[in-house]
Amino acid sequence: MKEIHDFTILERQQLGSRYFALVLGHGGCMQPVVPGQFVEVQVTGVREVMLRRPISVHDVNEEHGTLTLLIQIVGNGTRRLAELKVGDHLNVVYPLGHGFSTTIPARSKVLMVGGGAGIAPLLHLSKTLKANGMDCTILLGGRTAELIPVRTEFEPFGRVCIATDDGSLGHKGLVVEHPAFSENYDMIYTCGPTPMMKAVARSASKRGIRCEVSLENMMACGVGACLCCVTDTDEGHKCVCKEGPVFDISTLKKWYQC
Ligand SMILES: Cc1cc2nc3c(=O)[nH]c(=O)nc-3n(C[C@H](O)[C@H](O)[C@H](O)COP(=O)(O)OP(=O)(O)OC[C@H]3O[C@@H](n4cnc5c(N)ncnc54)[C@H](O)[C@@H]3O)c2cc1C
Ligand code: FES
Secondary structure (H helix, E strand, O other): OOEEEEEEEEEEEEEOOOEEEEEEEOOOOOOOOOOOOEEEEOOOOOOOOOOOEEEEOOEEEOOOOEEEEEEEOOOHHHHHHOOOOOOOEEEEEEEEOEOOOOOOOOOOEEEEEEEHHHHOOHHHHHHHHHHOOOEEEEEEEEOOHHHOOOOHHHHHHOEEEEEEOOOOOOEEOOHHHOHHHHOOOOEEEEEOOHHHHHHHHHHHHHOOOEEEEEOOOOOOOOOOOOOOOEEEEOOEEEEOOOOOEEEEHHHOHHHHHO
């Protein structure tokens, strides 16, 4: 069930110059959050930012009633969110959207591919898949090492591989050029820049591997009312905020083939 709630900021961590993480405390009984679901956060104090901003749930601690968000500073809204301090409140609508499939056969060999801020939903996903007995590889990419804001957090949940365009960390090149990408998998999950996700989807499709992508279309209402996030799928137009953001690529041939 969706909830609008004033969370309290319990921790704030700056991760290089472009990213920060916020740990939000609920103070009560939180709604369950499926990996890949997102929240819409209210940004206050900036006249130009009227609409809530969609942000993936990076991590969940049900026992302590906390959600963690990993945010890249790109414009007025995220710049304002970066000014929030421990003890401030953040009004959040959650959980939103349709998340990743996590009920796949135990011991499946799975690959998660994240680029830039698209790394965010993969922590909650890798934790969940590991707990469900999957053999996980997490492949993270960015233009430079600084643009891969988190990596050690993933280590308890699988093999972590890195690709950077400039070779400042891990394999030099794109994620799809990393040797781990061409291994065989039962399932691939991906979130990040559209060209990266399309390349992952095209390769998965060619190799007959099931694959889910998390689209990051521009959003406004976040609940399927304004139609501003619609994407053209093989099954007709769909609202990314409500019927996604996660889609199986078998329904997105039009999207990844162009
Ligand atoms: C389902 C979903 C989950 C997301 N999860 C995360 C997350 O976990 N962490 C994170 O840092 N960001 C995430 N984003 C992207 C985030 O919502 C945008 O970066 C944010 O709304 C930008 O707000 P702003 O006011 O700072 O920038 P604006 O001033 O609104 O825009 C600044 C620049 O960013 C571009 N931009 C804005 N929104 C998007 C978008 N959705 N996709 C691509 N480019 C965009 C604009 O075109 C513009 O060039 C997610 C987006 C979606 C749809
Ligand atoms: S953001 Fe309004 S319908 Fe998706």
